[in-house]
Amino acid sequence: MGNSISGKRDTMNNYKLTISYDGTRYHGWQSQKHTDGTIQQKLEDLLERFLGERVELHGSGRTDAGVHAVAQVANFKTKKELPIDELQQAFYDYLPQDIMVTEIVPVPERFHARLSAKAKWYRYTIYNSPKLNVFERQYVWHLSEELDIAAMEQAAEYLKGEHDFISFCSNKRMKKSSVRTVFAIRIVIEPVLDGNRIHIDYYGDGFLYNMVRILTGTLIEVGQHKKQPIDMQDIFAARNRQFAGITAPPMGLKLMEVYY
């Protein structure tokens, strides 16, 4: 690998990476158990080869095993000043085909991918048709039965805003605040042969562990008339994960954008 890293300074250089990945093969962005097959580890290993030193990559947040990202953001610091084009080329040449660094930019030293994030956009995609599309099977949740979209939109109205989302969180030992603000939930319908591709877009200032997948599972149960839109109030009041809907499977979820 090219190694024309030049100059050293007293201050740290801070680099922001934008990363796209197909999460199918991985144990998530950062595994709880630090197994080998995480996206963070693949990137840190490559950075170590390039830099000649181990750096820690800070992601904007974890994504679960099987969850994808169109634009995850991470940053790392080094005393070295890096040749951006060469690093870009190294990522292109040596990363597996399902991980891609789409942008590298130097940022001020105080920038932190997680702590500086102001908002995030997650998209959950349901393939709602009697027939699955074999080419999309790893990127959607396939549901055959018709869904009541109007009811789902009503339920989404209750979920929007600032709430304690503890009932929509899988982490039972959550110690910090579980209050978050969901700015918007938008349901976008794309017609396909024999049905619809249904995107549920979530915009919020932060999301708890599994929160987007549990919100989605709950909205789907409303779409199936297993729950009513008004039930959202009881779920919030219960402060109990058991009251919410199922956890939607990971492959339908994509981290679309992180806002700073």
Add this chain to the structure above:
Amino acid sequence: MGNSISGKRDTMNNYKLTISYDGTRYHGWQSQKHTDGTIQQKLEDLLERFLGERVELHGSGRTDAGVHAVAQVANFKTKKELPIDELQQAFYDYLPQDIMVTEIVPVPERFHARLSAKAKWYRYTIYNSPKLNVFERQYVWHLSEELDIAAMEQAAEYLKGEHDFISFCSNKRMKKSSVRTVFAIRIVIEPVLDGNRIHIDYYGDGFLYNMVRILTGTLIEVGQHKKQPIDMQDIFAARNRQFAGITAPPMGLKLMEVYY
């Protein structure tokens, strides 16, 4: 597996299957060497379990290793009269996720998926952008440099019509006629971030071994100004595979439809 197969008649029952598959994991529709991992074999194995007898599945044509199908067509004959819904359910339950039978219809005894086919539509997709989309990497050929679409369209004009396509065929021991008619070649541009998704649609009465991939490789070389549109005349005249362009990689190719 349910087995309410009822009745026997003297005439044979003929069933037409429409099949969608992601060819990534397979050695093609039917391997030259009859290895295990072919799509035809997966389907024949399942039919054997369901029918209690081995039947031969006749595909409309072979697709190479890594090539996909939105709607491949095949037929098989049996003395038994089959419960279509149960067979459909068996395919749904027991086929791997990357193969899907989208339709089963009884057809007249004389119908043969290959011999009765009047025309086919193949689509080759190029992802023409400096950045690959990780989610499409198994279904496109990624090319970074800009392509001269107008020149490609000019070259396509020469390729259309009835010709001896022997220069566009990988099979050196072709004994039968290599004359085919290409009704139309249509280039469809879909804008993506930083570039285009370029579909090249081929409609013809039949295609020789590797013909669509070699036509595509040749058109791409025209788009890169390595060849001129007028060179198509010399390639036909040479009757020699060496004069045509490269064989485009398999993953960009999809069999879209077979016409009867």
